[in-house]
Amino acid sequence: MLLGSEAAHDLVAAWPDRPYTLTLPGDSPIGRVISAQTIRGFLDTGCAPSAYVNVFHRGEGLHPARYSSDDRVLPASAQVLLDKGCTFQLRELNRWHPPLGVFCAGIQAETGCAGYVTAFITPPGHQGLDYHWDQYLSIVVQLEGSKTWELWKPRVDAPYRDHSMSTDLWQDEWVAQWMQAGPDYEFELTVGDVLVLPRGWVHNPHSRNASEASVHLTFVLKERVPQWVAERLIGSAINDVRFRTVIPPSGLDPAQMPETIKGVRALVIDYLNGLNVEEMVPALRHAAEKEMSHATL
Ligand SMILES: [Fe+2]
Numbered sequence: 001m002l003l004g005s006e007a008a009h010d011l012v013a014a015w016p017d018r019p020y021t022l023t024l025p026g027d028s029p030i031g032r033v034i035s036a037q038t039i040r041g042f043l044d045t046g047c048a049p050s051a052y053v054n055v056f057h058r059g060e061g062l063h064p065a066r067y068s069s070d071d072r073v074l075p076a077s078a079q080v081l082l083d084k085g086c087t088f089q090l091r092e093l094n095r096w097h098p099p100l101g102v103f104c105a106g107i108q109a110e111t112g113c114a115g116y117v118t119a120f121i122t123p124p125g126h127q128g129l130d131y132h133w134d135q136y137l138s139i140v141v142q143l144e145g146s147k148t149w150e151l152w153k154p155r156v157d158a159p160y161r162d163h164s165m166s167t168d169l170w171q172d173e174w175v176a177q178w179m180q181a182g183p184d185y186e187f188e189l190t191v192g193d194v195l196v197l198p199r200g201w202v203h204n205p206h207s208r209n210a211s212e213a214s215v216h217l218t219f220v221l222k223e224r225v226p227q228w229v230a231e232r233l234i235g236s237a238i239n240d241v242r243f244r245t246v247i248p249p250s251g252l253d254p255a256q257m258p259e260t261i262k263g264v265r266a267l268v269i270d271y272l273n274g275l276n277v278e279e280m281v282p283a284l285r286h287a288a289e290k291e292m293s294h295a296t297l
Contacts, residue, residue: 001028001103002139002194002219011196012111015223016137019151019201021187022194024141033099036144036215039119042090042097048073049096054089055081059130062086082121082213087128090119093217103219112288113137113221122147122214127206131175132166135159137221138197142189145214147207150183154200160225166202178202189216199223224288232284237271 003011004025024030042048050068054061067077078088093116094104100117108114115136122128124145133154140149155174156164183204187195197203207214237243251260 001025001030001106002141003196008110016196016198019149019185019187019195019197021189022196024192024194029099030141030143030217033103034093034097034119034143034217036121038097039090039121039143039215043073043078043088043121044075046072046075048078048090052091052093052096054091056087056089056128057081057085058127082123085123085126087120087122087126089128090121092116093119107219107221108292109289111221112285113223114292115220115222117217117219119215119217122207122210124207124210124212124214127208129205131178131202131204133159133200133202134197134220135161135165135199135222137199137223138195139219139221140189140195140197141217141219142191142193142195143215143217144191145207145212146188146190146210147205147214147216148209149185149187149189149195149197150178150204150206151185151187151197152178152181152202153184155202156200158225159200160227178204229284232287233272233275233280234268236275236280236283237268240271242267243271 002008002024003022007022050064050071050073053064053068053073055064055067056062062081067073067081082088094100095116104115104117120128122145133156155166156169159165162168187193188209189195247260250256
């Protein structure tokens with residue numbers, strides 16, 4: 001639907017560690033089920049739920065009161081802010097636009113990666129978000145106009161969930177370093193271009209050189225990592241009564257805590273050693289394909 005069957009097969013077979021671009025396949029349902037017009041329509045009709053909309057200007061977020069009322073984005077306010085050069089981000093469209101829900105479910109069935117899809121509208125000559133990295137792999141689809149993506153190699157290894165987030169680790173001097181070095185890759189996406197951006201790559205997307213508004217979709221693929229499998233293995237320990245017996249308050253006393261931890265560690269090792277791997281397979285596969293909760297991604 002996004003990459004074409006051959007490129008999709010390649011992506012699943014050899015997970016990418018550097019960015020690359022493709023052309024949306026001719027038979028992609030993108031365009032029929034979602035277009036720049038559909039996305040603008042959410043704003044123009046007042047249908048966009050404000051909890052799922054962020055507005056940025058030069059890298060900074062605006063307070064929702066500037067553009068929303070009664071839990072919806074106000075069409076007139078949206079137009080004023082777009083005219084001022086603000087970027088609109090319509091988050092998790094898969095949760096409120098059913099055709100994109102089908103897309104994300106399909107991606108998850110094929111890859112085992114849960115995720116969501118977000119749309120961005122950036123007026124020409126402007127920029128919404130600036131330098132940052134994300135905790136997931138992105139597949140960007142340009143629907144209208146153009147956007148320039150300046151990309152740099154990851155600054156940290158394997159950022160995941162709230163570990164090693166760019167907002168937490170940020171050092172202001174990095175931007176000067178990146179600007180001086182120049183990007184490792186630079187892609188100018190135009191209509192029908194697709195960018196595969198691996199987790200952790202630093203990006204500075206902008207429409208400063210564009211002559212018309214840019215509208216793109218970002219499909220997020222939250223990759224599974226050993227931590228995720230480990231949590232499910234240990235989660236299954238709830239079925240073992242030894243993991244449900246009380247640790248009395250005395251066991252939580254700092255003086256007693258080392259013994260408590262050693263005891264639980266021994267239990268965990270014993271439990272995991274006895275785990276029936278074959279029995280875990282369907283549960284893990286089902287979780288990979290179906291689990292969507294933000295708490296467990
Ligand atoms: Fe990003």
